[in-house]
Amino acid sequence: xxxxxxxxPATTLSYEQAGVNYxxxxxxxxxxxxxxxxxxxxxxxxxxxxxxASRGESAYVVDVGPFYLASIVECLGSKALVADEMQKLTGxxxxxxxxxxxxxxxxxxxxxxxxxPLVVQAYWAAGGSDWFGDxxxxxxxxxxxxxxxxTCGVAWGGGETPALAGIVEGGRIDLAASCTGLIQPKExxxxxxxxxxxxxxxxxxxxxxxxxxxxxxRKLVERLPxxxxxxxxxxxxxxxxxxxxxxxxxxxxEALFKAGIVPHYCANVTGHGWRKxxxxxxxxxxxxxxxxxxxxxxRFIQEQARQDDREAYxxxxxxxxxxxxxxxxxxxxxxxxxQACGVExxxxxxxxxxxxxxxxxxxxxxxxxxxxxLR
Amino acid sequence: xxxxxxxxPATTLSYEQAGVNYxxxxxxxxxxxxxxxxxxxxxxxxxxxxxxASRGESAYVVDVGPFYLASIVECLGSKALVADEMQKLTGxxxxxxxxxxxxxxxxxxxxxxxxxPLVVQAYWAAGGSDWFGDxxxxxxxxxxxxxxxxTCGVAWGGGETPALAGIVEGGRIDLAASCTGLIQPKExxxxxxxxxxxxxxxxxxxxxxxxxxxxxxRKLVERLPxxxxxxxxxxxxxxxxxxxxxxxxxxxxEALFKAGIVPHYCANVTGHGWRKxxxxxxxxxxxxxxxxxxxxxxRFIQEQARQDDREAYxxxxxxxxxxxxxxxxxxxxxxxxxQACGVExxxxxxxxxxxxxxxxxxxxxxxxxxxxxLR
Numbered sequence: 001x002x003x004x005x006x007x008x009p010a011t012t013l014s015y016e017q018a019g020v021n022y023x024x025x026x027x028x029x030x031x032x033x034x035x036x037x038x039x040x041x042x043x044x045x046x047x048x049x050x051x052x053a054s055r056g057e058s059a060y061v062v063d064v065g066p067f068y069l070a071s072i073v074e075c076l077g078s079k080a081l082v083a084d085e086m087q088k089l090t091g092x093x094x095x096x097x098x099x100x101x102x103x104x105x106x107x108x109x110x111x112x113x114x115x116x117p118l119v120v121q122a123y124w125a126a127g128g129s130d131w132f133g134d135x136x137x138x139x140x141x142x143x144x145x146x147x148x149x150x151t152c153g154v155a156w157g158g159g160e161t162p163a164l165a166g167i168v169e170g171g172r173i174d175l176a177a178s179c180t181g182l183i184q185p186k187e188x189x190x191x192x193x194x195x196x197x198x199x200x201x202x203x204x205x206x207x208x209x210x211x212x213x214x215x216x217x218r219k220l221v222e223r224l225p226x227x228x229x230x231x232x233x234x235x236x237x238x239x240x241x242x243x244x245x246x247x248x249x250x251x252x253x254e255a256l257f258k259a260g261i262v263p264h265y266c267a268n269v270t271g272h273g274w275r276k277x278x279x280x281x282x283x284x285x286x287x288x289x290x291x292x293x294x295x296x297x298x299r300f301i302q303e304q305a306r307q308d309d310r311e312a313y314x315x316x317x318x319x320x321x322x323x324x325x326x327x328x329x330x331x332x333x334x335x336x337x338x339q340a341c342g343v344e345x346x347x348x349x350x351x352x353x354x355x356x357x358x359x360x361x362x363x364x365x366x367x368x369x370x371x372x373x374l375r
Numbered sequence: 376x377x378x379x380x381x382x383x384p385a386t387t388l389s390y391e392q393a394g395v396n397y398x399x400x401x402x403x404x405x406x407x408x409x410x411x412x413x414x415x416x417x418x419x420x421x422x423x424x425x426x427x428a429s430r431g432e433s434a435y436v437v438d439v440g441p442f443y444l445a446s447i448v449e450c451l452g453s454k455a456l457v458a459d460e461m462q463k464l465t466g467x468x469x470x471x472x473x474x475x476x477x478x479x480x481x482x483x484x485x486x487x488x489x490x491x492p493l494v495v496q497a498y499w500a501a502g503g504s505d506w507f508g509d510x511x512x513x514x515x516x517x518x519x520x521x522x523x524x525x526t527c528g529v530a531w532g533g534g535e536t537p538a539l540a541g542i543v544e545g546g547r548i549d550l551a552a553s554c555t556g557l558i559q560p561k562e563x564x565x566x567x568x569x570x571x572x573x574x575x576x577x578x579x580x581x582x583x584x585x586x587x588x589x590x591x592x593r594k595l596v597e598r599l600p601x602x603x604x605x606x607x608x609x610x611x612x613x614x615x616x617x618x619x620x621x622x623x624x625x626x627x628x629e630a631l632f633k634a635g636i637v638p639h640y641c642a643n644v645t646g647h648g649w650r651k652x653x654x655x656x657x658x659x660x661x662x663x664x665x666x667x668x669x670x671x672x673x674r675f676i677q678e679q680a681r682q683d684d685r686e687a688y689x690x691x692x693x694x695x696x697x698x699x700x701x702x703x704x705x706x707x708x709x710x711x712x713x714q715a716c717g718v719e720x721x722x723x724x725x726x727x728x729x730x731x732x733x734x735x736x737x738x739x740x741x742x743x744x745x746x747x748x749l750r
Contacts, residue, residue, distance in 0.1 A: 021504035021505075021538075023504075024504040024505060024507050024508040025504050025507045025536055025538060027507070027510070027513075028507040028513040028516075028517065028536060029536055031513075031514065031517050032497070032517050032520075032534070032536070033533075035517050035518070035520070035521040035531065036497075036521070036530075036531035036532065036533060036534075038521065039521060039524045039525065039529070039530050039531040040530050042524070042525070042528040042529055042530055043493065043530050045528050046491055046493065046528070046557075048493065050530055055533075060494060060496070060530070060532030060533050062493060062494060062530065062532075064442075064493075064557060065441070066440070066441050067439075069444070069493070069494070069555065069557075071446070071494050071496060071532055071553070071555045072496060072532075072533070073448065073496040073497070073498045073534055073535055073551075073553045074535055075498065075500060075535045075537045075539070077537060077539070078539060078540075078541060078542060080542065081541050081542065116421055118418065118421065118423065118437060118439075118444070119435060119437060119444070119446050121435070121446060121447060121448040121553060122407070122411075122448070123448045123450065123498065123551055123553075125450060125549055125551070129396035129398075129399040129400050130396075130399060132399050132400045132402070132403040133399040135402070138402075138403040138406075139406065141403075142403065142406050142407050142410050143410070145407075145410070146410040146411070146413065146414060149414045149417070150414065150417070153417040153420055153421070154414070154417055155411075155414045155415050155417050155418050155425055155435070155437065156410065156411035156414040157411065157435030157437075157446055157447075158408075158411060158430075158434075158435050158447070159407070159411075159448055160448055160449060160450045160551070161400055161403060161404055161407070162450045162452055163396075163400060164450075164452070164453060164549060165453075166453060166456050166544065166547070167453060167455065167456065167543060167544060167547045167548070167549050168542060168543055168544070168549060169541065169542060169543070169544055172541070172542045173542070174500055174539060174542050174543060174549050176448075176498055176500070176535070176551070178446070178448040178496060178498075178553035180444065180446045180555045182421075182439060182444075
């Protein structure tokens with residue numbers, strides 16, 4: 001049965017229906033952010049200070065004198081559940097891919113502020129000691145983690161491998177990564193103060209769903225008679241395609257710096273899909289005149305979930321994994337540098353004075369400020 | 376029923392019986408450590424280098440030129456399960472204490488290498504969005520986290536609050552913290568090269584079980600007719616006593632530096648109890664001639680689990696939460712500085728040339744190198 005034959009179900013499946021209720025999480029987030037903001041003053045006792053604009057950005061930045069220090073902790077999310085199901089169905093472990101996803105969650109956020117990632121720490125919390133007893137799975141996790149560190153040129157410092165029976169479900173693992181980096185020279189700092197009208201928007205290609213939207217993708221499986229083994233038009237299965245590892249973008253940002261290009265702003269396209277392009281707090285219009293190719297797995301999810309383009313682009317990355325906002329004169333060279341790193345890229349739009357909005361002209365979509373409170 | 380009346384059960388309860396099987400975890404740990412060690416060379420491309428001696432220490436250290444950068448991620452472990460049970464029994468949330476425990480796990484490890492902790496990131500992975508819907512519990516978590524950051528003078532940079540249904544158990548939360556710090560001036564680096572015969576061993580008091588040994592402590596509850604509400608001799612309940620938050624030791628290490636005292640080595644006494652005093656790779660004898668007061672809750676656990684002193688000191692901290700190895704001339708002043716910070720301390724022993732062993736003379740206990748492979 002090809003994907004085309006799998007007739008889409010009658011009802012639309014939204015992200016909220018897939019099980020994440022932000023209304024319950026957001027009050028805690030807000031009070032935590034407020035409490036966290038009140039602790040920045042402690043740095044003064046050590047002769048340092050925070051970069052206030054980094055509060056609300058993807059990584060926290062401290063001015064330590066000769067350079068800035070950036071740090072972050074990020075969670076993989078529920079993608080490991082797909083790897084677990086696919087291991088049952090195919091007998092092979094996909095934890096090498098899952099490892100890369102986990103590191104990508106941290107690295108791709110850390111680089112948005114202009115940091116060079118230096119050290120990654122692993123957080124692998126299993127539901128019991130027996131998780132680590134599956135040697136094939138454990139070794140693919142280690143191998144994938146190392147390979148991702150090699151790709152990004154970071155040192156794997158160490159980490160934690162607790163067995164948390166009673167907290168993590170039996171047979172499952174909760175994966176996260178912390179990452180520390182430096183912004184050096186300090187001119188590389190990118191927290192949005194240079195963004196302005198006239199800037200070009202370069203989109204870096206994603207490899208598929210990456211590690212956001214998996215709740216929806218997993219929910220959808222219940223509607224597919226062949227489940228994760230449903231073939232996509234390109235011959236891969238739905239499960240395999242979901243498990244394409246997230247692209248690591250730090251080789252691109254490092255190469256850009258070496259080429260003399262300092263982005264004015266960066267946005268990692270994760271949860272909330274293209275609405276992440278509205279992340280910057282300024283009142284600016286982002287006019288997209290071209291869109292990247294949509295990976296087959298995302299088109300399939302859109303069709304199966306009966307989402308219109310507006311809902312799909314507001315939830316999934318739809319082929320754009322990372323956005324670079326650069327000076328217009330640097331736009332084509334940014335694309336060239338990315339492609340030399342093996343990452344497809346596209347000058348997709350420009351920043352204009354105007355209302356805070358994202359216009360995706362080829363699709364006739366507009367997202368306004370009211371479509372999302374991201375920060 | 377007082378603690379004395381609770382007659383100890385007939386059989387000894389070891390840590391392995393309490394559910395953690397290191398034989399399954401250790402092969403993964405070793406292959407992960409080997410893979411991680413091979414990534415240190417990446418730092419050279421950025422003009423930096425790792426401090427090789429920090430591999431195997433509690434925090435990973437990178438030489439970034441004007442100072443050293445230290446980073447870590449640490450997990451709370453299963454202590455949150457005690458807080459959950461106690462909330463059911465008493466109606467009050469203990470997550471303020473649990474927050475401090477989580478931060479202490481990261482901070483108390485980070486400071487062993489001589490680092491000043493600067494930034495903490497929160498990792499709070501719940502079993503579902505509804506965890507965050509219990510406003511009292513969520514607010515105590517936020518308040519305790521902030522208070523611990525205030526105590527340590529660190530900035531709370533941000534973090535992750537994922538809802539991980541299907542990975543984290545419903546109603547539970549997996550708590551971890553990452554921490555980044557600087558070693559400045561570089562002379563503060565403490566990775567053991569200065570440790571030697573003649574050094575004094577100063578022990579800083581613990582507040583109770585801290586966050587290690589909880590699997591054993593929880594297992595024991597099944598043997599107690601009154602469970603967590605079993606009264607201890609000092610009038611608190613077993614559950615309350617277990618939930619005394621871990622002491623944060625960074626105010627002491629910061630005050631020591633201001634007093635001109637640079638420890639030759641530090642050991643955070645966590646899992647494996649006093650065997651952690653054997654952490655340093657050198658062939659040295661640690662002769663303890665005094666021991667700190669044992670917190671009531673640890674004495675109670677020892678009695679109820681029918682552990683002899685040797686087993687108790689090899690599992691639990693038994694009143695010593697952190698060990699400072701300092702020049703003999705600095706020993707008493709180290710105690711004075713700690714006490715001025717509100718932390719009880721004791722010159723407990725000295726380092727001698729000889730076999731690698733820990734001698735706890737008041738108890739006639741000897742731990743040799745073969746009693747533990749810690750690194």
